[in-house]
Amino acid sequence: MRHYPPVGENEGKEAEVATMFNAIAQRYDFLNRVLSFGLDRLWRQAAIRRLGQLEGRCILDIATGTGDVALATLRFNPSEVVGVDIAEKMLNEARQKSVPKKFKGTLSFVNGSAEQLPFPSNHFDAAIVAFGVRNFENLDAGLCSIERTLKPNAPLVVLEFSQPSVQPIRGLYQLYSRFILPRIGRAISGISGPYEYLPDSIGVFPSGGELLNRLEKCGFTNTNSKPLTCGIVSLYTGYATGKINPSVSESF
DSSP, X not given: OOOSOOSSSOTTHHHHHHHHHHHHGGGHHHHHHHHTTTHHHHHHHHHHHHTOOOTTOEEEEXXXXXXXXXXXXXXXXXXXXXXXXXXXXXXXXXXXXXXXXXXXXXXXXXXXXXXXXXXXTTOBSXXXXXXXXXXOSSHHHHHHHHHHHBOTTOEEEEEEEOOOOSTTHHHHHHHIIIIIHHHHHHHHHSOOHHHHHHHHHHHHSOOTHXXXXXXXXXTEEEEEEEEEGGGTEEEEEEEEOSOSOTTGGGGO
């Protein structure tokens, strides 16, 4: 019996993903540190650097989870940071984290879907999705929705797991993610579903050039990708053009 959401793009997936992450919200940060050997922090820092100049800017963090990325951007003094996630218990964890006293801008965490972002068009100066696009119910609709909210030439940075292409790294990674990681996740959180879902969802996710094509289809230009840590994760970057009609996501 399946104990986790269907992988890939599926109708009804979003609600199941929210339920899954709500179930592990209180242990999520600790599990991330343990299961990634602390590399998740370095990966997020690399993604934030890809956003470029943040001082005085409005930043959108989609699939913010417990707010690690949103909070990490505050030291660059943006004027506004908005974290969005479909899992309310994850957002509650984010809201409980401390905010640097010197931060003078606005920080908010909003329950919402990437596919129907509740923000005006051309509002944000940059957007980031860290380990979240795999969970979109409809990838194109989510990417187009993000593009709509961005100002022309504003960057979108996507940080996501990928498949290493070089042996023996690929074989070791698959062994760890399919057999060891779920057992550690179950031992710490009491449930294994989210950590069984992880390798399956990585396996079907349109990574590399295919994801760049999807970004371009949704109005992004100057797209590029960069593998990190032997290809275990990848950074994708694209720049909004404002040429996609706001209603385009409804057609997917």
